[in-house]
Amino acid sequence: MRKVEAAKIIDAVEEMCMRAAVELPAAVEYMLRQGRQQEQSPLGQTILSDILRNAEIARRKRLPICQDTGTAALWVQFGQQVQIVGGELEQAINEGVRRGYERGYLRKSIVRDPLRRENTGDNTPAAIHYEIVPGTTLRLRLLPKGGGCENMSRMAFLRPGEGVEAVKSFVLETVEAAGANPCPPVVVGVGIGGTADQATWLAKRALFRDLRDKHPDPFYADLEQQLLRLINNTGIGPQGLGGTVTALAVKVETWPCHITALPVAVCLNCHAARAAEVSL
Amino acid sequence: MGEHEVKRIEAPLLAKTVNALRAGMRVAISGTLLTARDAAHKRLVETVERGETLPVDLKRQVLYYTGPSPAPLGLVIGSAGPTTSGRMDPFTPKLLALGVRGMIGKGQRSPEVVEAIKNYRAVYFVAIGGAGALLSQHIVASQVLAYPELGPEAIRRLEVEDFPAIVVIDCRGGNLYERGLQEWKGRASAPGPG
Numbered sequence: 001m002r003k004v005e006a007a008k009i010i011d012a013v014e015e016m017c018m019r020a021a022v023e024l025p026a027a028v029e030y031m032l033r034q035g036r037q038q039e040q041s042p043l044g045q046t047i048l049s050d051i052l053r054n055a056e057i058a059r060r061k062r063l064p065i066c067q068d069t070g071t072a073a074l075w076v077q078f079g080q081q082v083q084i085v086g087g088e089l090e091q092a093i094n095e096g097v098r099r100g101y102e103r104g105y106l107r108k109s110i111v112r113d114p115l116r117r118e119n120t121g122d123n124t125p126a127a128i129h130y131e132i133v134p135g136t137t138l139r140l141r142l143l144p145k146g147g148g149c150e151n152m153s154r155m156a157f158l159r160p161g162e163g164v165e166a167v168k169s170f171v172l173e174t175v176e177a178a179g180a181n182p183c184p185p186v187v188v189g190v191g192i193g194g195t196a197d198q199a200t201w202l203a204k205r206a207l208f209r210d211l212r213d214k215h216p217d218p219f220y221a222d223l224e225q226q227l228l229r230l231i232n233n234t235g236i237g238p239q240g241l242g243g244t245v246t247a248l249a250v251k252v253e254t255w256p257c258h259i260t261a262l263p264v265a266v267c268l269n270c271h272a273a274r275a276a277e278v279s280l
Numbered sequence: 281m282g283e284h285e286v287k288r289i290e291a292p293l294l295a296k297t298v299n300a301l302r303a304g305m306r307v308a309i310s311g312t313l314l315t316a317r318d319a320a321h322k323r324l325v326e327t328v329e330r331g332e333t334l335p336v337d338l339k340r341q342v343l344y345y346t347g348p349s350p351a352p353l354g355l356v357i358g359s360a361g362p363t364t365s366g367r368m369d370p371f372t373p374k375l376l377a378l379g380v381r382g383m384i385g386k387g388q389r390s391p392e393v394v395e396a397i398k399n400y401r402a403v404y405f406v407a408i409g410g411a412g413a414l415l416s417q418h419i420v421a422s423q424v425l426a427y428p429e430l431g432p433e434a435i436r437r438l439e440v441e442d443f444p445a446i447v448v449i450d451c452r453g454g455n456l457y458e459r460g461l462q463e464w465k466g467r468a469s470a471p472g473p474g
Contacts, residue, residue, distance in 0.1 A: 034473035041464055043304075043446070047408055050444070054414035064359035067349040067412040067432075105358055107349040107432055119431060148364045148386075148409065180457060181364050181387040183409035185473075211474055228472040235465030239386065239408055241446065242460020244467055249474025272410040 002079075002136040004280050006087025009140070012278045013096020016142045017072060018104035020276035021064045024055040027211040028187075028273045031248040035185055035238075044243030048185075051238070051271055066272045069106035070144035072097045072126040075208055079135035090128065093140075098122040109147065129201060141208055141277040146270050149182035155200050155265040167192060167264050168227060174266040175231050175247070180240020183270035185248045187211065188231065191265040194255035203267035206251035208275065215252060224250045238271075248273075288442065292340035293381040298403050301447045303454035307405065308442035313344040313384065314425070317363055319433040321371040328378065335426035336435055338375060342382035342405075347432035348422075349412070357422045357438070361412030362386040365404070369393050376400040384445055388457055398453045405445035406456075418443040 029052070036048040058065040074093060084092070101108055101123040110124065111117040127145075154174045158166040171190055178186075191202025215221040227250040237243020248271065257263060289297050291311040301307070314336060316324065327334055345365055349358030365385030372383070373396035381402045386409035389397075397404055407415055421439035428434050448456040 031473040038468075038470050038473060040467060040469070041460070043306075043460075044464075046306075050408050050411055050414060054408070054411035057417065058359070058413035061413065063352070063355075063413040063416060064349045065413055066410045067347060067359040067361050068363070069349060069359075105350045105352045107347065107358070109347075109432075146410075151364070179388055180406075180409075181366065183386065224474070225471050228474055229468065232468040232470075232472040233466050235461040235463070235467070237460060237464055239406065240388070240460070241406065241448070241456055242464040244464060244469070245472065247472055247474070249472070270410050 001083040002081055003083050003085045004138050006084055006092040008280055009089065009092040010096045010099065012140060012280060013093050014100040014103065016140065016276040016278055017097055017100025017106065017144070020142055020144050020274045021069045021104055021106050022058050022062050024058070024065055024272065025275050028248070029055055031211045032271065035245040035248055039238065039243050039245045041237055041243035043241055044238040044245060047238040047241070048245070064106060065274060066146060067107055068109060068146040068148065069101065070146050071110065071150070072123060073143040073145045073204065074126050074128045075141040075205065076128060076130045077133045077139040077141070078130055079137045080132050081136040082138050093126055093128060094124040097124050097126045138280045139277065140280070142275065143208055144274045146272065149186065149268045149270040152178035152182045153203070153265070153267045155196065155263070158262040158264055160260070160262045164223065166262070168230065170264050171227055171266055172230050176234055176236070178268060179236060182268040183272070184236055184240055185238055185245050185271050187269040187273050188227065188247050188250040189267040189269065190227070190250065190252045192252060192254045192263070193257040194263060196263060198255055199263035199265040202253040202255055203265035206253040207267060207269045207273070209251045211249045211273070220252050220254065224252050291342040291382065293342060293403070294340070295401065298381060298401055298451050301403050301450050303447050303450045303456040303459065305447040307445050307447060309342070309445060310441050310443070313342050313438045313440055315344050315346050315436040315438060317345050317347050317433050318367055319430050320427055320435050321368050321375070323427060325371045325374050328374065339379035340381050341379065342384060343375070343380055344438065345383065345385035357416050357419050359412030360416045360419060362407045362409055365389060372396060376402055389449060394449055394453060394455065397449050398451060401451040403447060403451055404449035406448045407445045415443065
């Protein structure tokens with residue numbers, strides 16, 4: 001077994017929360033520059049330039065890219081040869097979130113109860129997904145997820161016989177219904193297959209991918225491009241004010257599923273597609 | 281003036297200022313804004329419904345839908361971009377009736393709100409969602425006016441200088457969201473950045 005100190009996890013999560021809020025990932029900035037070139041609407045071009053300028057101000061002045069510094073969504077890839085010592089994993093993660101959001105002057109946006117809505121005051125608890133993987137590494141991947149785009153997520157069970165065309169319609173309808181709300185240009189995460197809970201997680205997990213990567217399966221790489229073209233022809237554009245760049249990228253993740261089912265979920269990310277990761 | 285030039289305006293808004301604004305115009309707002317989002321809207325409307333006095337005067341005011349991040353040491357405010365306006369829709373016609381003349385947010389408004397904007401001769405501006413660092417550079421003072429216990433949702437008075445926004449729904453019902461979609465649907469020549 002390889003031992004990992006809980007204190008190291010606290011420090012790593014704290015540092016990631018603070019960094020992710022102010023430093024837009026290079027891949028996102030690259031896509032925004034590509035988008036700036038491809039956008040045909042003059043107002044859309046101005047908006048994309050302002051978004052790029054915002055990223056620069058945020059990085060230079062260490063100010064959050066967006067005031068909604070999000071739910072701290074974490075994907076924990078836990079090597080099964082790892083043993084946590086000196087504390088408990090989930091407590092350590094939440095302590096890291098608590099410290100990072102306080103020290104980084106980040107907004108605390110979590111309420112303790114969905115109906116009684118009292119703010120927890122420290123942005124905990126994080127939304128954590130655990131995956132047990134082979135090996136001796138603990139990989140922590142953070143996606144600070146804004147509320148405006150998360151609110152536009154949708155999940156449905158389609159008819160297997162309707163296949164890929166039904167999936168394309170559902171994704172397109174979701175993006176069109178969301179319109180300006182998720183802060184386009186968006187990143188579109190699509191989960192296909194599994195069960196209801198798995199499909200939804202696949203859609204979220206897709207948003208962790210590097211925006212520049214290509215799906216390893218040519219069938220899905222092609223589907224991602226088809227969806228991107230359809231979405232960018234909706235006319236929604238930057239901030240929903242009209243244009244030809246509504247999405248920066250579409251990422252599809254799949255899983256085996258039951259013979260009766262074709263589950264599909266869509267999870268959108270805003271252009272402030274913040275992320276950070278660390279391996280311990 | 282051309283659509284892509286920037287018109288400088290003062291807030292609170294005069295009727296003649298509102299009348300001169302058209303959907304699609306870019307503006308730079310200087311003066312005073314009041315922040316209010318979900319919880320503050322609910323409280324304001326409940327206060328009026330109980331027949332009590334509001335903690336702030338809403339006449340001619342511009343409401344900015346934002347919940348800023350905490351101000352780092354030495355700064356007046358943290359990041360301060362707009363939140364989704366649609367969540368305020370159930371309360372907006374009542375606040376327009378109380379004198380509000382402008383709103384800054386992001387995203388579509390309900391048909392009821394669009395009607396109320398026309399009836400009360402008000403205006404809906406959009407600021408760039410997710411550009412809170414840039415927008416905060418135009419805020420020169422911030423003071424909590426009411427509901428401090430709501431934290432980021434408290435009502436604040438912001439002094440702004442050349443705060444950038446876009447007129448999206450004007451007092452005649454002109455709507456840039458509708459126009460933008462019509463104008464740009466089906467016109468992407470490349471699939472997209474990714």
